Amino acid sequence: xxxxxxxxxxxxxxxxxxxxxxxxxxxxxxxxxxxxxxxxxxxxxxxxxxxxxxxxxxxxxxxxxxxxxxxxxxxxxxxxxxxxxxxxxxxxxxxxxxxxxxxxxxxxxxxxxxxxxxxxxxxxxxxxxxxxxxxxxxxxxxxxxxxxxxxxxxxxxxxxxxxxxxxxxxxxxxxxxxxxxxxxxxxxxxxxxxxxxxxxxxxxxxxxxxxxxxxxxxxxxxxxxxxxxxxxxxxxxxxxxxxxxxxxxxxxxxxxxxxxxxxxxxxxxxxxxxxxxxxxxxxxxxxxxxxxxxxxxxxxxxxxxxxxxxxxxxxxxxxxxxxxxxxxxxxxxxxxxxxxxxx
Numbered sequence: 001x002x003x004x005x006x007x008x009x010x011x012x013x014x015x016x017x018x019x020x021x022x023x024x025x026x027x028x029x030x031x032x033x034x035x036x037x038x039x040x041x042x043x044x045x046x047x048x049x050x051x052x053x054x055x056x057x058x059x060x061x062x063x064x065x066x067x068x069x070x071x072x073x074x075x076x077x078x079x080x081x082x083x084x085x086x087x088x089x090x091x092x093x094x095x096x097x098x099x100x101x102x103x104x105x106x107x108x109x110x111x112x113x114x115x116x117x118x119x120x121x122x123x124x125x126x127x128x129x130x131x132x133x134x135x136x137x138x139x140x141x142x143x144x145x146x147x148x149x150x151x152x153x154x155x156x157x158x159x160x161x162x163x164x165x166x167x168x169x170x171x172x173x174x175x176x177x178x179x180x181x182x183x184x185x186x187x188x189x190x191x192x193x194x195x196x197x198x199x200x201x202x203x204x205x206x207x208x209x210x211x212x213x214x215x216x217x218x219x220x221x222x223x224x225x226x227x228x229x230x231x232x233x234x235x236x237x238x239x240x241x242x243x244x245x246x247x248x249x250x251x252x253x254x255x256x257x258x259x260x261x262x263x264x265x266x267x268x269x270x271x272x273x274x275x276x277x278x279x280x281x282x283x284x285x286x287x288x289x290x291x292x293x294x295x296x297x298x299x300x301x302x303x304x305x306x307x308x309x310x311x312x313x314x315x316x317x318x319x320x321x322x323x324x325x326x327x328x329x330x331x332x333x334x335x336x337x338x339x340x341x342x343x
Contacts, residue, residue, distance in 0.1 A: 003056040004122035004323040004341070009048035013057060013324060021119070021127045023069035028128045030083060033142035034317070035121035036060030037326050037339040038150060038179065043270055044116070045327070051110070051117035057323075058341070059085045059113055060150040061121030062142040065134070072131050080137040082149045082303065083121065083128055086293045087113040090130060101157075101293035121146075122323060124343040135299050138307050145306065147179070147313040147338040150293065152302045155184035155245070157294030158266045159191065162241045165264055166192040171234045173197045173258060175220065176245035176269060177205040179338045183311055184243060185214050190310035194240070197230065199254075208314070208336065223250050227257045238263060238283070249273035261285045315340050 003018045023029040035058035043049075044057070061083040065075050075081075088095040088103025095103050103109065111117025114126055128134060137145050159166075166172055172192070174184050177200045188196050189212075197216040198209035206217040216233065220226040230239065238260020244251045247269025255265045256275065262285035267275065275288060282288070294302075305311045314337025318326050326339050 001124040002320055002343070003119070004058065004320065006044055006053045006055055006057050008053050010046065013045060013327060015321060015323060018056070018123065020125055023067050023127060025070040026072060026130060027069035028065060028072055028075060028131055028134065029067040030061070030063045030081065030121075030126050030128055030134075031066040032061055032121045032124060032126060032343050033063040034061070034144070034146035034340040034342055036147045036149075036151060037330055037335070037341060039330065040270065041115075042327065042331060049112065049116060051112070055115075055117060056119040056121075056123050056126070057115050058120035058122035058126070059115030060146055061114065061126065062137060062146040062149065063121070064142065066125060075131055075134065080140070080142045081134040082137055082145060082299065083114060083126070084133045084135060084296050084299055085113050085149050087111065087118070087129065087133060090132065098296040101295060122320060122341055132296070135296065135303060137303060140303065140306055143317065143340060143342065144313065144315050145303070146340050147183070147315065148302050148306055149299060151179045151313060151338050152183045152187070152306070152311060153294040153299050154268060154291070155180050155243070156187050156302050157298050158243055158268055158289070158291040159184065159187050160298065161289060161291065162264050162266060163191065165240050166194040168193045170194040170240035171197065172241040172243065173199060173230065173239050174243050174245065175199045175251045175254065177209045178245065179335070180268065181245040182208055182212065182314055182337055184245065185209055185212055186311040187305065189213055190305060197233065199226065202333065204336070220251070220254060223254050227254060230258045234258075234260075236260070240264070241266070243268065245269045247271040247273050256282045259283060259286055263287070264289060266291055313338050317342055
């Protein structure tokens, strides 16, 4: 079968023939319907993750149960499933609460998950090492649902942690209306009545936010001008929650300027910015969070939101054979919403 492979740091992905895997005891073979293409893959390709290649990329996957390894119960062949992405040890305190994204033994386990050290879903089939790492999709189309396991789960996790602050008189700002941000605004509209402002440097992405029902959008190409515009909207209280899905220096600096006291900055993006601290900047009482992915329980909740029609990923599909070109399009910002590869 064809697979999109990470070979080594600094080397482009390659599409190679690999053997179809067979599930061992306790494992499940999943036939992949779609594998999401994520900016995190670019970090793996460019900088590595401390785990040597080669391995198959793709950590955002959905499909159908194809075969059960010895001893696996609770699943049946043909059942549509999403693959929970961050694979922890399954035994530590965090994993026992379903938060394998914060596994306490992450430094000593052999990989971070399928597509992140182990073989992922950019192939016709992938092995999932434990039935606990699957979540049923119900009536959702697995191809269209693939981004739920990261592009929806990651913002949901960040937003859920901030919900106590998102009262009806609060303001929440989303920076970056890309693969994660366009789903974040839908989650916020579904879960809160706080005033929502969507920000980006791309007018097409701001237009997408307006199509999703966001009334206030601001172009942040000029950070100082954007900060003034936001201040005019929110007044002295400032922004209560700033969700940065870019993580570049300009967006992190903007977060520090726009939040008020007793606020929260969540930096989700991995673009390499640094949050600088000085007294009252960010303002006193501001919490800073660096959330990572989400828990298995939260993935169940995300799928429920999608089944009820509250959220929907904007998906562009491509044949698996186009993977190298799709990654280049992602680098150049030419993907609207989420790209999904079809084996």
